[in-house]
Every structure is written in C-alpha cells, then in structure tokens.
Amino acid sequence: MLRYILKRLGLAAITLFLLSVIVFGLSQLLPGNVARAVLGQFATQEAMDSFNHQVGADRPAIVQYLDYMRGFVQGDLGLSLASEAPVWSILEPAIINSLKLAALAFVIVVPLSILGGIAAGLRADTGSDRSITIFGLSMSAMPEFVTGIILILVFTIWLGWLPVTAQWDEGAGPGTQIKHLLLPSVCLALVLFGYIARITRAGVIEAVDADYTRTAYLKGLPTHTVIRRHVLRNALLPTLAVVATQTSYLVGGLLIVEQLFNYQGIGLQIYLSAQQKDFTVLTSGLLLLGVLVLIVTLVADIVYGLLNPRIRFGSAE
Amino acid sequence: MDRETRRFLEEFRCNQATPIENNLIDELVNGELDRTEFLRRGAMFGLSVGVMSSALALVGDATAAPQGSFAGAAESVKVGGTVRVGLAKWGGSLEPYKLAEAGSLGMSGIPGEYLTYSDNNNQIRPWLAASWKASKGATVWTFQLRKGVKFHNGQEMTADDVVANFKLYTGNKQSQALSIFEGILGPAGVVKKGRYTVEFRLKQATGAFPYLVSQTGYQLIIVPKSIKPDTWVKSGMIGTGPFKLKNFTEKRQYNLVRHEQYWGGRPPLDGVKVTAYETSTAMALALRAGQLDIVSAVSRLEAQPFIGNKKFRVLTLPTAAHRQFTMRADDPALKDPRVRRAVALTINRPQLIEGLLRGAATLGNDTPFWTKYPSAASVAKRQRNIATAKQLLSAAGAQDLGFTITTHRLQELPDYAAAIQRYGREAGIDIKIEVQSDAEYYGGGDDYYATTPWINKPATITEWGHRAVPNVYLTAAYASNGIWNAPHYKNAKLDAAIKSYLSAVDLQTQRKYSKVISAITQRDVPIVTAYHFTSVTPVAAKVRNFQLESINHVRLAKTWLA
Amino acid sequence: MSSTVGPDAGPPPAAAAVPSEARTARNERLRLLLRTPTVLVGGVVLLFWVTFAILGDRITPYDPIFDQGQDVLVGPSWAHWFGTDNLGRDVFSRVLAGSRDILLVAPAATLLGTVLGTAFGLVIGYFRGVVDDVISRVIDAVLVLPVILTGLVVITALGRRSPVIVTILIGLVFAPLVARTVRAAVLAEGELDYVQAARLRGEKAPYVMFKEILPNVMPPIIVEFTVRLGYAIFAVAGLTFIGLGIQPPSPDWAVQVFEYYASIDPFWWATLFPALAIASLVIAVNLVADGVREVYER
Secondary structure (H helix, E strand, O other): OHHHHHHHHHHHHHHHHHHHHHHHHHHHHOOOOHHHHHHOOOOOHHHHHHHHHHHOOOOOHHHHHHHHHHHHHHOOOOEOOOOOOEHHHHHHHHHHHHHHHHHHHHHHHHHHHHHHHHHHHHOOOOHHHHHHHHHHHHHHHOOHHHHHHHHHHHHHHHOOOOOOOOOOOOOOOHHHHHHHHHHHHHHHHHHHHHHHHHHHHHHHHHHHHOHHHHHHHHOOOOHHHHHHHHHHHHHHHHHHHHHHHHHHHHHHOOHHHHHHOOOOOHHHHHHHHHHOOOHHHHHHHHHHHHHHHHHHHHHHHHHHHHHOHHHHOOOOO | OOHHHHHHHHHHHHHHOOHHHHHHHHHHHOOOOOHHHHHHHHHHOOOOHHHHHHHHHHOOOOOOOOOOOOOOOOOOOOOOOEEEEEEEOOOOOOOHHHOOOHHHHHHHOOOOOOOEEEOOOOOEEEOOEEEEEEEOOOOEEEEEEOOOOEOOOOOEOOHHHHHHHHHHHHHOOOOOOHHHHOOOOOHHHEEEEEOOEEEEEOOOOOOOHHHHOEOOOOOOOOOOOOOOOOOOOOOOOOOOOOEEEEEEEOOOEEEEEEOOOOOOOOOOOOEEEEEEEOOHHHHHHHHHOOOOOEEOOOOHHHHHHHOOOOOEEEEEEEEEEEEEEEEOOOOOOOOOHHHHHHHHHHOOHHHHHHOOOOOOEEEOOOOOOOOOOOOOOOOOOOOOOHHHHHHHHHHOOOOOOEEEEEEEOOOOHHHHHHHHHHHHHHOOOEEEEEEEOHHHHOOOOOOHHHHOHHHHOOEEEEEEOOOOOOHHHHHHHHOOOOOOOOOOOOOHHHHHHHHHHHHOOOHHHHHHHHHHHHHHHHHHOOEEOOEEEEEEEEEEOOEEOOOOOOOOOOOOOOOEEO | OOOOOOHHHOOOOHHHOOHHHHHHHHHHHHHHHHHOHHHHHHHHHHHHHHHHHHHHHHOOOOOOOOOOOOOOOOOOOOOOOOOEOOOOOEHHHHHHHOHHHHHHHHHHHHHHHHHHHHHHHHHHHHHOHHHHHHHHHHHHHHHHOOHHHHHHHHHHHHOOOOHHHHHHHHHHHHHHHHHHHHHHHHHHHHOOHHHHHHHHOOOOHHHHHHHHHHHHHHHHHHHHHHHHHHHHHHHHHHHHHOOOOOOOOOOOHHHHHHHHHHHOOOOOHHHHHHHHHHHHHHHHHHHHHHHHHHHHOO
8 A cells, every 4th residue: 555655656746747847838838928918019119128038038948947946846936927926926825716616516516426326326227317317417518607607697696695706805704705605616516416426326336236235135234234335435436536537627627617706716817827928827827736636636546545445455556 | 247357368368378378268259169169178278267267258158167077966975885896807017107907007096196187078177287388389288286185195296206207107118108108208308397396398299288198098197206116006006096005915806995185075985995807797797796886897798787777877988999990001902992992881880889889889980080079070971882882892993802800809899890791791892800819919029010910910900999189099000100000001191180180289270180181091991990989887876976987997086875 | 447348349350350240240339329219319419410510501591690680689589599699690590500610620629639549549558668657657747737728828828729729739638538548458458369469470569559459449449539529529619618719700609608608698598509509519429429338338
C-alpha cells in the first residue's frame, strides 16, 4: 500500500512538471501585445511599448519561464499585468470559491446519484429504472447554461426563494453562503447526476450477478445487508474513479455557470486573464488548478486503493 | 426692460465681454439664435446667469436662465439609505488616467468629478469649474475654479491640483486621454494663473474646449496633486464627489459613504454599494430579483421584462453612440463612391430601428453629426431606394458586386451585418460576413495601425461611443490623417471643412461647415451611419431623482430612496 | 473503461484468413444493433438531423438567413411554429438548418481524436517501456486541465475562432483519452499467441501493430468513438456558446442559445428550441453509443 502511494506521488510530481512546461508554452502562444489587450484598442504605440517594458513582457521566453518557476516554487507568483495587484490575491479567493462550489455540488450529487444508480440497478429494466436513466440522460445532455437560467427564472425571479447571484456580502455565515451556492450547485448536480448514476447502476448490476452475492444470499443474509456489504462497496469503486475524473471539470470547467451566477471562480478568472493576456495570472491560475486536480485525484486514488482489496493487500498493479 | 438691466448689459458688453461673447449676444438680438441655443452657447462660453437673463430680457424673454446642474427637486426628499449599484466588470485599472472601460469609468466617476458637465441636452454646465472665458480666438481658455470644494481628505481643491492632473493627462505616455487632446493641448499649455485660476493654452483654436474637459472625457477626474500616479485606489480614491470610498474588495464590491462636506450640499443617501457583474445578464437578473437598485446599462432585449413592471421605471436617453459601417475607398471593388452610395441606399433604416433595435435608436444619415448636435445642419434623410442603388451600380459597372464585412461579436453587430447582407441581396450585391473575436478584431502586429482588422479590412462595422461634440469623430475617423480612419478616405476639401468647423466659435459658422462636411460624406459615403443608440435602462421604482448619463456614469449627488 | 476483448471477440485474423467468419460476426452485430429499441430511436433522430444538415435551407419552410420579416421576436404561432427572432427570421427553419455546423465539427473532431489516439495507443501499448512511461505522463499532464479551459486558452491565444481550429483542438484533447483506452486493449492483446507468432515470423513493428493488433482492438475503439461523439457535441456547443468556433449570424444552435438566453424571459422560444435540439442530438448519440457498447461488449 505504501509503495502504491509513493508511486502515485512520484507520478503526480512528474505530471506537474510537464504541466508547467505545457502551461507556460500555452501562455507564450498568446500572440502580439499584452499592452494592447490591457490598455485597450485606442492606446498609442508609445503607451504600449512603455507598458511592455515595465512588466518585462519583452524578455525572451526561457528567461521568463525560469524566473517564473523560481518564484512559483518559493510561493511568489508575481504581479498581475492587467491590474497592479499580486497574483495570489486574485487567485486565492477564486480557488476557494471554486472549491466551495465543487464541494457543495459534490455533496448534493454523489449521494443522490448513487442512490439513484442503486435503485435503477436493483430494478434493472423496469419502469423505474427507465425513468431514472432517461432523466439522468436528458439532464446531462442539456447544456448547463440553459438549465442554469431556467433554474434562476423559476427559483429566484418567479418564486423568490433563493438569491439570484452566488455572491454574498463580506463576513456572511456558512448558512448564507450555502443559500447563495445552492442554485449553481444544483445546476452542476443535474449535469453529473446521469453520468454517475449510470456507472453506479452498471456496477450494481454486475455485483448483483456476481458469485459472492449469490453466496451471500444462499448463506441466508437479508437483502439489505447483502447490498450494504457487497454490492455497495463494489459499486463504489468505479463510481469513485469516475468522480475523480470529473474533478477538473467541477473545479475549473465551470466558467459559463460562474458567469451566469456572477461567481468569481477559478475557471472564470482564468478565462478573463486569457482574454486580457495577463500572463502571470493565467499561468499561475492554470498551474494551481492543475495542482488542485492532482491533489484531489491523488486522494481519490488512495481511497480507491483502500477500498480495493487487490491493491490494499498488494498485488501487481 | 428697465433701465438698470439695460445699463448693466451695456456695461458688460463694453467693458467685459470678449468678442466671442459679444458676438453671441448679437446673434441673439438678430434672431439667428433662439433662446435654447443662446443659453447653450452662453453657458459654453461662460456667460454668467445675470448676463444671460439680461440679454434675454433685451429680446423680450422674461423667463430667467436655468439654474445650475445640481439643484434638487422640489418634492420632499427622504434622507438616508444605501443605494445598490451594479456595474459591468472591468479588467483594467481604476486609475483615472488609465480608464478605458465602461465599468471602471462608472466606478471612478462616483468619488471623482470633472471640471465641466455636458448634460443630456448637450448643454455645457459648470461643475468643479465655476466659470470660464475664451480669448485670442478660442486658443486660450481661462477657467475659474469653484471655491471651497473639499476633497474627501479635507484638503481644498485649488489650481495646483488641476494643473498637476492635466499635466499628467496630457503628458503621460500611457494616458488614455491623449487622444482627446491630440494636437490641441500639451502639458506645457497648462498654466496656473492664481489660486483658483487655470489657463489652458491650446495649440489650435477649439471652440468646443469646455466640452473636451467635461465628464465625456472620462479620464479627467480632479484628484489631489499629492496623490502620485498609480496610487489613487490604494490611497482611497480621493476625489471631490458626493461619496467617498470606505472599503472594497478588488473588482468585486466597493462600499462608499456620504461625503459630509460635499460642495453641492449634503447628499440625501447615506452610502452607495457598488457590485461588479461578469455579464449584463447576471446584472439584469439581480435587478429583477430586487438585489440591485440601479444598473449601468443592459441590452435592449434584457430591458424587455422591465417594461410595464410597476416595481421599475424604464429610463431612456438618446445618445450619439453609433456603429460605423466603413467601406475602404481604396479597395478595388469599393473605390467608386457610387458603389458605396448604392450600398448605403439599400439599407432599410426605419425597419432596422423598429425591428432589430426595437425602437431604441434615432435615425442616422451617413454624416458625423448626430441630429441632436446643435451644430448639425439639417441634411437630407437617407431613404432606401433599391432602384437608384441598382442604377448607381450599373453606372459604375459593378453589377456583380461582392465583398466581405468584417466585424466582431458584440451585441447586435453580427445581426446588423446579417441585415445588411439581406438588404444588399435585393440589389444584387453579394455580401459575406466574417465575425472575429475581440482580440483578433482589435489585435494587431508590430505596426498596429497598418495591420489591425478594424481599421484595415475592406468593410467593417465598429462600435463608437457617445461624444458630446463630434470633434473626435471628425479628427479620428473622417480626416485624411485620422488614426482610426478605417475607410482610408482622403479628401482635402473635407479636411479643410473639418478644420474650419473645429476652430469655429459661433454656431452659424459651425453649421455652415457642418453642411459642407455632410454633403461630402453623404455623396462619397466612406462611412455608413444608419442609427444612433437610445439607451434603455430600468431602475428600481423607489430610486428618485436619478437620470441616465450618456456614457454610463452613475451620478447620485441628489438621488434619494423613497 | 477497459474492454473485454478476449477469446470470444472473434477468430484471430492470422494471415488474413477466414474473412467470411469475420464478416458474419459483423453482420450479426449489426442485426443485433438494429433490433435494440434504444438504438433505433437514437438512430432515427440522428438520421433526421443529418438529413437536414445535408439538405439545409432547401427544405425549410423559410430561408433561415434571408427571410427577415417584419414580425420581430414574436412567439410561436401558426405562421411560425417556433416563433421569430430579432431579425424576424423563422426560428423553426433556423433550428432545422442549425444542425449542419455541429454535425460537421463534432464528428470530424471525434474522428481526428480517435485516429490520433489509436495511433498513439498502439505505439505505446506495443512498445511499452520508456516510450509508454513518457508519453503516458504527458497524456496525464494534458488531461489534468478541463477541456473547455484548455480549449479556451488556446483559442484565445491563437486569436482566431474558425470552426477548423475548434475541430483540431477538440480532436487533440480527445486523443489522449482514446489513447488510454487503446493502450489498455493493446496491452491485453500483446500477451496473445498470434502477436508472438507474428513477431517470431520476423514481421516489422508497424505491420504487427496495424495489421495484426488493430483489427482486434476495433471493438473498443468503435465504442470509444461513439462515446466521445456525445462529449464532442457538448464541448462544441459549450465552446461556441462562449464565443469560440462558429459565429453569428449562423443558425447554429449554440449560437442561437448564446444570442437569446439572456432574454429567455420573455423571449423563451428563441432559446428553448435550439437548446432542446442540442439535447436531442446528444441523447440520440448517447442512445446509439449505449447500444453499440452493449453489442460489442457481449
């Protein structure tokens, strides 16, 4: 088990390094002028040259990369090119926001979709199974910006139950924050519900057919115990794997939803910095997002390892 | 008219009035100017209220000249409360000399104020400058500052501050205000003449100078000279405005409180809470849900659900903002002016205004002059005429005309292109549409002005904001050496007329040259201007004494909440 | 996600022998597919959209681009079943004509991704060792970031928004995912006899990979293709919505949703119908993909 964890850590580190090179290369692709994007279409040539020199955007790429990595490792992410603020002060709240939203969406969707998947799997090919599957399928097929705006219309404008944007005042308590995050979380939950439920359902069907389940029944164990002890655990494994793969979407892929709910998440922040050719924020944003996803994946991998007896008790991987 | 007034007026005319001012009064007396125009011009040239009403009395008009711009309404004002304002998110800086976006200019314009104010009738009024005079044929302008204006930090505003500010605005290489003063004013021309007197020595005669330093030159906020450039936000956005910054979360939320010593009188509101919104959609939704009271601007479609809703008032304001549909005068397919005129004649302008813009626009006639500019001479209305268009095309040998319109994805621009495409088809013109991203459309290589698409493609559609006077449109888009002259149209006669227009000081002359300019542009059509926007913006019904501003400033000095 | 390619996937095509057996197996699968109700439903819907993508404005009630009428933003009525948009164009016609762009870009992107991914997967699965380790790590690195974000940054970086760029981009992003699946399948195949036999015969690596192994890993590749197609449609719609790829005034569905979703109240028809069209296409593709997967993984 320990070897498993260490190996995973090592792989993650290599991946991170490669990611930094890719990300930096990407941000260097941004052609033309940082100055033009930041100062606007009506700026003069002199203004732009002066600005470019001021922020060091006229140095060779390798120099900028090394400089940047040195800073990153030490925790100094430099200053944003578009505004004069430190990059970390822009990214930190964005990351925290994205984590909060992802966490709430997670908390909502995982139990519901697992229950749905189990219900569907146990009643495979019946009316309830069909309904759950079709519901999940349709919801995940609808673009999230459409479900989002319908949710807003119904729950905030017409019913007035929930706040319209996911933005709360400084110092608001967790209750208020959750209230503000509820709609975007539901929006995301709808997208993922079908996907997770289907995997769970498949896992349940497979587990129900398996030998060990039949053995358990024959041993005279009651249904719910069988489900709890055998089916559930084995259905959870693929579910966990799938959830881990959705992390990058949940944390960083939400910029449309973030725009709609006026929520300053990391996806939106990266989008904005790409538009403004704000190298420093863009590079750090992408890298930090990568770090986050790698950490979550690592944790998921470890939990997977704990749950999967084949890995826990050591066998060739 | 009593003898006192007559004597007062004559004294003024003999001893104090400049040639410009005398000329103005002459025009009034001769009937060349009506009352409204006289008041407008008089205010622009700094005639005092007393002089103006005397002059009006001279011609038998007994009503007094209007009050200053900040008088409150007569109803019983309720004091207290915090108004919640939504602005479009900005990416750049709030630093005055760097302002370039709608959201940031709106934000900085709350604690910050300007020398003069161009009101919604295009009349220029005193603000931080109490009065002004022009001399030497409008090349030297002397501004008297208002006395006793206190900044948020308690300091008094004096000429030192104004001079320091304007030297920065006209001199710093990164100043976004450079384009306003190009060839007109440099830092050396800003001179202190007294504790409250500033002199602007212009490089060329500019009759409309007071308009240039109004809030439509939105970078020109007056701040204490002790605040170094790029530290304005950090030091608390110190200005002279009715509200001062209390605290903020960068680019998200800004909380302001009443400036008790505001020169215009104690503002009714306790404070202002400004929130930045990613999209106008999110902002419109927030207004509808009652989480905002005021929004800076939403699209015409987004304003629809507010119309007829008792909880809101929908305000409208015609502006000069427009779209320039340009055709390059040196492109092989488009170089014949008859071809361009034909294209202009295919467009069904009333249908566009009614349909695409849902009535929120005023007619444009392919001239740089918005019909509501006082200096706009009356011109022939452009009417759609397919038959004439076809004739022109065959006369020019261009029966199978085809070209591509390049624009970018902003509001109704792509749909406008689609409409032009369809209109052109009726005259046998084959138009293709290319929609680029903002970055591509406004991007460019090393030689920016020679490579950027919006200035160089054969046909483009670009958005232009409201200006209080057409000066920038003329010098940048229509003049032969204009830096934003997308049609690459060069005409010496037009240049001469533009120059004469810009230096003209009296309305007659301005109108004369406006007519010359319009005749040329309507004939040669370097730029098609089919409509000018009317801003349609909802506001919560409980907000009183609030009006729309032509460039989305939010002015709250006398606003109160019912 | 692993495929169950094993002894029952069909006879090993050693030296291209027994073609008729392979064909029979394929026909059998096709027949099974066509009998599955979900596949039929999905297939019909797909066929519907493909027909309109090809015939486009020739069979729509109004011209989706040029019929700009007086009735602007009017709700559904007998004359206009789905109402009109802000230039008075018929929304029903535009929805019908809007399938073209997405049905060009999404399958092309998926195909590109599948081809590239298969090539990579074959190479790293066959050679294993260092090649496998290095390329797998690079694939991991690329997959860390969400598709839409990578897509967005690259497209913003390049500044240009043509559908071609979107196609290539999505193809490139999908390739690693396909490569992973193919790699797993190839690793399993590599143990089998016929591969060893081929190697012993002295066949070169490309021959072994493409002529011997590839036909045997086709089933998971086909499954992968159909699954990815659904995601591709989603990705293209999302990217178009934020402004990359197809531009207005095209009747493309995502473009229409983008133009009108902010004014869904009161102009709901201009957003809802294109959105439902997107959903119907995604669901149809998913239904077909499900059927294909079931048949191939039997």
